[in-house]
Every structure is written in C-alpha cells, then in structure tokens.
Amino acid sequence: MKKALSFMVIRVFILSFVFTVPFPSTGLDLGDIRSWQEVICKDGEYWSNNICCKNCPAGTHLKSACTVPGERGQCEQCEDETYTEHANHLHRCIGCKKCRPDQEIVQACSHTQNYLCQCKEGGFCTPEQACEMCKKCSRCDPDEKAVRNCTATSNTECKKIYLPSEWSPGKGKFDLKSPLWKQHKYAIYVAIAVPVIISVLLLVVGAVYIYIRKKKQAGGSEDIGLKIEEGKTEHTHRMGGLSLIFSPPRYEPFPELIPVKGEQSLRSCFHYFEEISSYHHKRFFRELNLSNNVIQNCEHMQYEDRIDHLLGIWYEKVGKCANLNDLLKALLDLDQRHTAESIQEKALADGHYVLQESL
Structure with a gap:
C-alpha cells in the first residue's frame, strides 16, 4: 500500500512539472521532444509551439498552427492535382502521380486520394510485388489451355492437355475419324512441326558456319569497317555479298x-x-x-x-x-x-x- 502511494505521488509530481514548466525552444534532442509529446498530445494531435494542436482533415493541409491547446489551426483545401489521404499537419499537399503509359486510369485524382491506376489490357502486375512496369500477359502453349484469363493483377493460368491413352506411341494407331483427333489435331500438328523447323534451322546455321570456316581457311576474310559521316558513327560489317550497318542509339542532349x-x-x-x-x-x-x-x-x-x-x-x-x-x-x-x-x-x-x- 505504501509503495503504491509513493508511486502515485511521484507520478503526480512529474505530470505537474510537465504542465507547469515551459519546454525550452532549443537544446532538446528529437527523441526528447517525441517523449514529451507522447505524454501530452493525444492521437490525432501534433506538437507545435509548446502546445498540442489537432490535425487538419484529409483533403486539406496546414496553413498555420493553433494558438489554443486542443484546437485545430488554420487548414487550407488542397489544390487541383494534389491530395492528402489522411488527417495531417503537412504544410502542403502531395502531388498526384499520373498513371504510366502502360496503365489506364481507374479512378481520377481527388483532394483525398491519388490516381488509381491499373495495367492496360494485355499487361498485369501482381499486388504483392513492386510494379515499376506492367508485365506482358503470357500465352498458353499449343498443348495447353487457359483455365484463367489474364487480368490487370494476375497472369494467364494454363493447364496441360493430356491426350487419351489410345493416342500414345505403341498403344495402337490414330483414328483420324475420331472426334478426339479432330479436337486436338492442331496441337499434334504443332508438336510435330516445331521439332522439324528447329532441326532445319540448326542445319542452316551449321552449313553457314562450315562455309565461313572454309572461306577463312582458303584465305578469305571478313571486312569490318568503321564509317564516319557527318558526325554519325556507323559500324559496317560485310560478309560475302551481305552488308549490315549497326548505328548506336542517338540521344539529343540538353543545353548546358x-x-x-x-x-x-x-x-x-x-x-x-x-x-x-x-x-x-x-x-x-x-x-x-x-x-x-x-x-x-x-x-x-x-x-x-x-x-x-x-x-x-x-x-x-x-x-x-x-x-x-x-x-x-x-x-x-x-x-x-x-x-x-x-x-x-x-x-x-x-x-x-x-x-x-x-x-
């Protein structure tokens, strides 16, 4: 009982000191100022000129602080294309950030909220990740089907198409009159055509490589030149009768x-x-x-x-x-x-x- 009474006396003494002794205008650490503020100011208030003032409502900003404790100072409505989403004591409103070129406006900027944007059709951004640019929606492969279409916040979801067991190699011949064959024939055509095309491309690349090697061995050489004309730099590469010109990207600089x-x-x-x-x-x-x-x-x-x-x-x-x-x-x-x-x-x-x- 005596300990509780002593603690209460000390607490009353501290609070009376806080409310009677003015805070010095300089010499206090930021942490000290916050600790005094936590003792005195309530939620929704801020510390200014040794008194607690109420925050300005959303959609406005602080023009001048209050002169009477517990009251609200002079607040001013945000200008067009600026906003404050919550109660605050900011000296100016936050500028609305416009949607990027790969986004579309869902909700326009108002005095209490920023532009609400989402990816345009064909792009998406997942909410749990930072979105600096919209990703392109995926397409299902020929042997897949879409179970969920792409949205502004999620990618396309695909599912493999499994052919019936009677179509598997070694399990009998295809029945070209079967409705299942008609349903999946395009996927089968693609599955056959893709490896064939890749094989042909590999053969062409191999033939070109062998041709170049033989030409080098026979004393031929590639002619690689640098062409400078009217302040522009271009790299010219000649191989046989083929000439390729590579121009670096040009940026127009700002004046100093x-x-x-x-x-x-x-x-x-x-x-x-x-x-x-x-x-x-x-x-x-x-x-x-x-x-x-x-x-x-x-x-x-x-x-x-x-x-x-x-x-x-x-x-x-x-x-x-x-x-x-x-x-x-x-x-x-x-x-x-x-x-x-x-x-x-x-x-x-x-x-x-x-x-x-x-x-």
Whole structure:
C-alpha cells in the first residue's frame, strides 16, 4: 500500500512539472521532444509551439498552427492535382502521380486520394510485388489451355492437355475419324512441326558456319569497317555479298544550364524533382550511385521529404562537382525526358539557372 502511494505521488509530481514548466525552444534532442509529446498530445494531435494542436482533415493541409491547446489551426483545401489521404499537419499537399503509359486510369485524382491506376489490357502486375512496369500477359502453349484469363493483377493460368491413352506411341494407331483427333489435331500438328523447323534451322546455321570456316581457311576474310559521316558513327560489317550497318542509339542532349547563385540555385531546384514518378525514384537515385540501404532508410518519410533528403545526401557525396545538369542527364538515361524537360523549364522560369547560349 505504501509503495503504491509513493508511486502515485511521484507520478503526480512529474505530470505537474510537465504542465507547469515551459519546454525550452532549443537544446532538446528529437527523441526528447517525441517523449514529451507522447505524454501530452493525444492521437490525432501534433506538437507545435509548446502546445498540442489537432490535425487538419484529409483533403486539406496546414496553413498555420493553433494558438489554443486542443484546437485545430488554420487548414487550407488542397489544390487541383494534389491530395492528402489522411488527417495531417503537412504544410502542403502531395502531388498526384499520373498513371504510366502502360496503365489506364481507374479512378481520377481527388483532394483525398491519388490516381488509381491499373495495367492496360494485355499487361498485369501482381499486388504483392513492386510494379515499376506492367508485365506482358503470357500465352498458353499449343498443348495447353487457359483455365484463367489474364487480368490487370494476375497472369494467364494454363493447364496441360493430356491426350487419351489410345493416342500414345505403341498403344495402337490414330483414328483420324475420331472426334478426339479432330479436337486436338492442331496441337499434334504443332508438336510435330516445331521439332522439324528447329532441326532445319540448326542445319542452316551449321552449313553457314562450315562455309565461313572454309572461306577463312582458303584465305578469305571478313571486312569490318568503321564509317564516319557527318558526325554519325556507323559500324559496317560485310560478309560475302551481305552488308549490315549497326548505328548506336542517338540521344539529343540538353543545353548546358549555368547556375545564377551557385549552390543556392541547385538546392532551390530540389523540390522540382518531386515530379519523378514513385515507380522510378529508386532507379533514379541508384543512377546517382546511392546505395539501396540509403534509399530504403528513407522509406518512412513523406515522398517530398524523401526526395529532398536523398538529393541532400547526393550533394554531400559529390561536393562542389554537383550540378543540375548531372541530375537531368540521369533522368534522360532512364528515358524520363518529359520529367527532365519540365524541371529544366521551371529552373529557367524561376530564375535559378540560365542557358549557356544566352551568356
């Protein structure tokens, strides 16, 4: 009884201290702030200016915090193409991410939810796996039949067709008038034709190989040349009377961007990269040589905070050599030209960068 009474007195003393002594504005560790908040703030509240405020409802974001404990601050409705799915105290709403070209819209973006997308007909993505692009639906082999058609979330399921025992080798002759033969004759035709075609192709490849060997032994040689014309590089390979020209892929580079205020210009552009699709952001940061561990350690953050934090890590890693042109090139290498062009236009329009040509 005495121990319980002593514990109650200590607890009352601690709570009275918490509610009477103001929290210092600086000098507290993040873990200390969270521990005080857990004691004072309820679910659905957040800590701001030494008081607990209620979260803004879904579909809005926080404009200014409350001044009276337990009340809600000033909330503002999300703009078009932005949303907040849950109660929050974010200072701005999350930008809606549009569906990829291989997807179709199931439900449009609203103030309380992102676009709902699914793979277009002929493609699928399983819900339990990360889907950076839709996979092509499989087709059943000639000796199979579909037991379940492909959907946006599952692949085609096939089942083997087992021929009747009287059709098996050594068990009698085929009855060409049998209804079973008529039902499966195309599968049997394919089963016979495929090995024959493969055998013929192997014979052709073998004959070509022997011809080349004999020609080399007879003193013949392949003529492999490099053709340079008007700034384009083409590899020409001649064998006998056949010429093959291989042209490397051509990428149109961006004009060089020059920062107006050095490091400040680059950091001012970090939030533009929130346009990167959530399906591509991991590949983008891997392209910047950030490790998977570093990327995964930021998964708990809000998307825009995660982008800004990872770009900060990249900047610290690269140092003075960091520039916006390298980030745009990484997007081009990932075939994200539309996003790169949008970021470039914003950097120029907001006056953070100028084109080298205009200097």
